[in-house]
Amino acid sequence: MKAIRNVILVLTLTLIGATSMTHPSAAQAQATSPTTTGVMVILTVKAGVTREQVMAVMPAEIRQTVQLYLKGQIHEWYSRADGRGVVLLLDTR
Template identity: 80%
Template sequence: MADPATAQAQANSPTTTGVMVILTVKAGVTREQVMAVIPAEIRQTVQLYLNGKIREWYSRGDGRGAVFLLDSRDVAEAHTIMDGLPLARQDLIDHEYIAVGPLLPLRLLMTNP
C-alpha cells in the first residue's frame, strides 16, 4: 500500500490540461527580420488552430510577441509544436513554457470537512 503522504501529494498534484507559451522576439532581432517570416508563421499558426492544437492566442501588450494556450499534454509536446514554426526555426524568438491545469485550491471545496 502507498505511503499516505505520497498518496496525498499525488492527489494534490496539478493536472496538466494545456501549456501556455510566451513568445518574445529575441534581443537584436529587427522588425524586418520578423516581417520577412511572418506570412509563413501566420499560415502555419492558423493551421495549428484549425487542427485544435492552439486553444487561444493573444498579442502581448508590450508588442514584443504573443501568448498561446496550447492543447498539449505536457511541455515536451508544446516544444515540438512551437519548434516547428518558422520564427522558431530561424531562431528569432524565445519561448517560455508554463504547464497549466485546473485551479488546485478548488479541490478543497470537494472534500468533506
C-alpha cells in the same frame, strides 16, 4: 423486533457503502482516458533581431499558427499589449 430491523438496516447500508467503494464509479473510469493539459507559451523576439527580419517570416508564421488552431492544437492566442510577442494556449495530450 425494532432493534433487529435497525441492525439489519445498518448492516445493509454498511455493505452497500463498502461495495460502492470497491467498484470504480463512472467518474473514476473516465480518469483513465488521456488527459488534456493546457500549456501557456509566451513567444518574444530574441535580442538583436530587427523588425524587418521579423516581418520577413511573419506571413509563414501566421499561416502555421492558423493551421495549428484549425487542428485544435492551439486553443487560444493573444498578442502582447506591449507589441513584443504573442501568448498561445495549447492543448496537449
